Amino acid sequence: xxxxxxxxxxxxxxxxxxxxxxxxxxxxxxxxxxxxxxxxxxxxxxxxxxxxxxxxxxxxxxxxxxxxxxxxxxxxxxxxxxxxxxxxxxxxxxxxxxxxxxxxxxxxxxxxxxxxxxxxxxxxxxxxxxxxxxxxxxxxxxxxxx
Numbered sequence: 007x008x009x010x011x012x013x014x015x016x017x018x019x020x021x022x023x024x025x026x027x028x029x030x031x032x033x034x035x036x037x038x039x040x041x042x043x044x045x046x047x048x049x050x051x052x053x054x055x056x057x058x059x060x061x062x063x064x065x066x067x068x069x070x071x072x073x074x075x076x077x078x079x080x081x082x083x084x085x086x087x088x089x090x091x092x093x094x095x096x097x098x099x100x101x102x103x104x105x106x107x108x109x110x111x112x113x114x115x116x117x118x119x120x121x122x123x124x125x126x127x128x129x130x131x132x133x134x135x136x137x138x139x140x141x142x143x144x145x146x147x148x149x150x151x152x
Contacts (some may be wrong), residue, residue: 007052010035012149014043015052019146022056059144067112069119070137074105076130082106085129094122105133 010033017024017032026037026044033040047053062070077085082100085107089098097110113119119134126132 007047011043011047011052014040015047015146015149018044018053018056019149062112066114069113069116070140071111071113071119072135072137073107073109073111073123073126074133075107075109075126076105076132077107078130081129088129092122094118105131 013033014029017029026040029035030037030040035043044053062068075085086098089095089109094111094113095109096112099108100106101108111119111122113122116136119136123132123134
């Protein structure tokens with residue numbers, strides 16, 4: 007990766023719908039050269055995909071929460087299979103510390119969150135934090151700061 011690749015990644019992370027023409031203008035390359043670089047970064051697994059960011063509240067998901075869950079090592083495969091099937095789990099990471107899992111979830115109501123937490127407890131102890139506000143939302147990795 008060179009500085010031009012980093013600039014392309016920065017532009018795509020800011021807006022994945024940025025046109026090849028715009029990226030070409032900002033990187034002083036031709037559109038085919040930009041396209042080639044993007045395709046290479048996709049093949050190499052640097053660019054994993056493109057997604058739309060949506061407002062969960064406008065879609066009826068008024069409760070955003072982080073749930074810590076302590077899953078025994080032997081139960082992880084079963085838990086991962088379960089987690090993959092639950093669309094309300096936005097992210098699930100295996101972490102260090104007192105709990106082994108950290109999940110970001112979205113639900114329409116605290117009642118539905120409570121039911122879900124009850125279901126999770128068959129896998130282990132939980133701790134839940136409900137989000138009041140988010141001051142720094144999802145963003146890409148700083149590709150220029152390396």
